[in-house]
Amino acid sequence: MPTLQATFYGHTYDNPFMNASGVHCMTTTELDALADSAAGSFVTKSATAESREGNPEPRYVNVDLGSINSMGLPNLGLDYYLDYAIKRQASHPDQPFVMSVASYQGFDEYVANMRKIQESDYTGLVELNLSCPNVPGKPQMAYDFEDTDRLLTEIFAFYTKPFGVKLPPYFDIMHFDKLRPSSTNLTSNLSTVSILSAMACILMKRLIQWSLNLRVALVVSVANMLNRRLLPMSAL
Template identity: 60%
Template sequence: MPVDLTTTFSGHTFRNPFMNASGVHCMTIQELEELDNSSAGCLITKSATSSERAGNPEPRYVAVPLGSINSMGLPNAGIDYYMKYALDRQANKADSEPIFLSVAGMSVEENLKLLRKVQDSAFNGITELNLSCPNVPGKPQVAYDFETTKIILTKAFEFFDKPLGVKLPPFFDFAHFDAMAEILNQFPLTYVNCINSVGNGLYIDVEKESVVIKPKNGFGGLGGEYVKPTALANVRAFYTRLNPSIKVIGTGGIKTGRDAFEHLLCGATMLQVGTQLHEEGVSIFERLTKELQEVMAEKGYSTIDDFRGKLNSL
């Protein structure tokens, strides 16, 4: 039986639901082009600030047995760099699916400035506003401040009329799922992305009796297998609470086709791969696509819509 991974998202059709997580293999145009030429269904740019940022001192990313720990500090080439890539791609690959452009301001004002720049441009893809920047010293995650989140979205939708999604940190309490969903449901969002890394973990090298990353005295965001149960919980929590028009992108702990199947079963529409992409390179998308098709074939599913969101409870 043929297995079709075609995915419809924001009015566009993608050959499969896989893409990179913002921050991984998307810093430079060369990396973005490698993604574009891979088996990924789509790609997203590095979260961009108004101007170039060097990020935190190294080492700031370390692979650990069940995933990764990082405190990157939003290194990026600046919004103009990624906007130029996106517009050049639109002009040269007019028949291709659109890409996602990620922006992350360091303040309410900068977030709105970045969105205004996208709004005033010819960019016709999908924009992601990163409300989860846990790795900037001294700055709280915006999405943990519900009042500020509502202020940003209220002001943004006064002028922004292109497809817009938000990237969220993980939430851990039903009351927080409820409160955030209540806010998000007030706006014409295209999607939410669950989750960014689980913030402020600590990994220790016993031999050296030391932390393994330099910023923040070793505290950093966890990714990979460590975070999959939390990611799945957030995907499910928001899938069951948000308006049906707001889709969910599942991010966190996708290492195999079975992991991808779990995210889709919880209700995700697109899937982003971070830690494992960092370790394996863009060839991972060919493997994940094949493995997901095998899982679906075993279960007798011919399309993702046959099972998306249909997680059983006991």
């Protein structure tokens, strides 16, 4: 019988679908609702060191074929999500999820956030979000390939738990060429690579499947480029 089951890092999921860290994963109530849904797993809101209000409202609107948002990285702070992650890991050991981590202040905050997780009791997957496009005045880290290389090198020097990176859309082959030398010697530490997780927020129905296929193709391309089979967990 056909099945959508997927196995990843020693766990079997009913299906490979989960939310992208975004507009409905900020509170523990929302996260518990995602955990109880038909999704295979869930991703927490990307956490910064301190809580953030995000962009002024209105910043989210439902439309006929989806939604449009510019949230601005609102979240309740790393301690809030780390506490939730540790407690849920203990109470639901067979239901793994992904904790997403971001930065508002840049390089040093990324490192400090990952160091705090390393020193905590949380042992599950972490998504290092290097791609948050909706914070005014804050460029996406992953478009700066030298800084990305420097950041991952520093994190890999102390971080021993599984984690992956969330990257922005790369539309030019030159971007992949620049990404390759900064990542080739680091792939033994990476667990996942996620690309284009927010590209299909609002598209005509006939383009939605095309965009998802493109996303999967690009993830596979990056995995091949890095000479490592990285199994993506879908973030739709």
